Amino acid sequence: MIKHVHWIALLPLIASVVILLGSRDNTEKSRLPLLGVAVMGWCLLHSLLILAGVLSGRAEVPFYRTLPWFEFGGFEMTLGVLIDGTAAFMLVVVTLVSFLVQVYSLGYMHADPRFKRYFAYLSFFSASMLGLVISSNLMALFACWELVGVSSYLLIGFWFEGDAPAYAGKKAFITTKLGDLGFFVGLLLLFAYAQTFDLKMLPLHFQMGPGHMPAWVPTAVGVLLLCGAAGKSAQVPLFVWLPDAMEGPTPVSALIHAATMVAAGVYLVARTYFIYQAAPMALEAVAWVGLITAALAATMAVAAYDIKRVLAFSTVSQLGFMMLGLGVGGYTSGLFHLTTHGCFKALLFLCAGSVIHAVHTNDMRQMGGLSKKMPETFITMLIGAFAIAGFPFLSGWFSKEAILHDVYRFSPAMWCAALATAALTAFYMFRLVFLTFLGISRDHPRWEHAGESPPVMTVPLWILAALSIFAGLALEHNGIFAGAVCFGPAAAAEGAEAVAHAPNWLAWGAVGAFALGLAAAWRLYGTGDLSLASSLKRSLAGVFDILEDRYGFDRFFLALVRASDSLAAALYWFDSNIIDAIFVDGWALATRALAEVQRFFDDFFVDGAVDGVGALTRDGGLGLSRLMAGKVQEYLLFVALAVSLFATFIMTR
């Protein structure tokens, strides 16, 4: 079963090509999108079987198989698959969310004029993402990484008729490219010292100790790869694209910008964890980036009114948590959070999509009281909110708890910050739920018009809700997840020991944070009376301005773009007015002057010589021809004179 794992990435690719080119009918009437859904269903089954094999120990991990791709010098580039516990879980997360999102999209996108193309893009994205997950080679991983970026660009700008989606697509693409630049430089540096991109060979190079490569190399590579991860996973300071990416269709936001693609950065750090093991400074950088991102994004989520932006900031914040987990040495806890987050964040986004589908607006100020109109969406979203906020024994509680544990072991100060962020998470999530579903309706016509979504949309919600409830419990049970996803046996043993040594009251911290956040949200938004919230907002207007400004990150990047624009303009001016004037035009002028001198020489001396010889011959001939006057006696006279001259000359000598 695991031997055919490459088909998980290849089949969606084939499906996307078939869907894109297979039929001229672009609308819902085309049956081809069902092919994409079917393929993704097969991929989900296949991934589940692989995961079962890995968990039961029937499949030998890591599973590694490569094909030669090309050679240069003495180096052979390979294409291949490398499946370990992490990849197996990631496969299930990606295929599961992809499958559910595709099913959901059948309902959500039903009236779209580019229905078929949408599914082709979705399949293309899935293919790239799954290729990224299974790739055994950092170069191939990078290629898939970029393909994922392309499909993200295509899907964010799917409704490209509007300016905002087109702008958001560009912004996402360019911002992530900024990080990818670091990623690529890191890859080159890695190759310069390790001479391989293979993920199975690379750890050996890093385990060989300090003599094998300069000490700064792992740190530099780690930080550069972190740049790439920060771009893709929307970490500070490159997170600015993610809130704007919400311009895309909501299922896309759920799939790409919540559950899967943005987790690719976390996955990359996990895949290259051996580098960070060799570079504690880089690992600490990961932790700080994660913590700062988690905290900043959580505060920004508090000030947002767009339902999808709240979720987007929440995603950024949770990705920060994952990075924080990885950065403090909690390989297992970070990836555990990735897995559970995939479930409940996809759920939250799909619920938000269901709401948007019903009321046709993203603005929470125009919602309210929707729980009566769409009870299924309300209940599933509430489950999602409880899960992400860390209600005990739901999936988010287990993973966040594990991360907080690891953070406490690393640094109690960071633990405090993380705990405050967790409280904020609970606050803004329940703020979202209360503003949307409770209280009175603030826009009555929309409320009247709203209704529950069709089953094709609610069934995926229920599946994801069930997973959000039970995934944590199931995976934590008997340490199933920790057994399959760990970084080396030593790390696992150390982790178990540390859990034993952690103080007992630690577990209550997360619950306390949850309760605090929930209580604050209820007091401000839950009762239907928003007067306290608005008066608080008025008295803290300065703070809110900063939050709505996103701490000026957007302005900073905009200024960066403007600065590079001006720099380009200045360079253009320099090029056209200085370089061109001096070197190009000046050179041309000098050449022309030289050419004039040469032309004069040519005309006057060379041609003059030629013409002169010609003229001399011609004029001489003309002159001499006068002598030939046709008078015989003249000729005779000349002869006689010549003879007498010669004779005189000879005789007087």
Place this chain on the structure above:
Amino acid sequence: MTLAHYLALSAALFLIGLFGALTRRNIIGILMGIELMFNAANINLAAFNRFLHPEGIVGSAVALFVIAVAAAEIVVGLALVLAIYRSQNTVYAEDISLLKG
């Protein structure tokens, strides 16, 4: 009678012939002048043979050759004069300038 007498005679004769050849308008006169110059040369040849190499006959033999060639030349020349007269209707040298450059 010494060699110098002969040479003086020869030179006088040559100059008379040259003068005639240069000044006569009539082609036949020119030819006659040329004949005089031939004969001046012949006198030279015979005189040199007689005074410088009395035992040899080379000078006299060359003179004989010159007489023969002169006879042939005058034949060709007179034939040309006749032909020119028939076509151009003149025997004056200045009227005949077909080869003028």
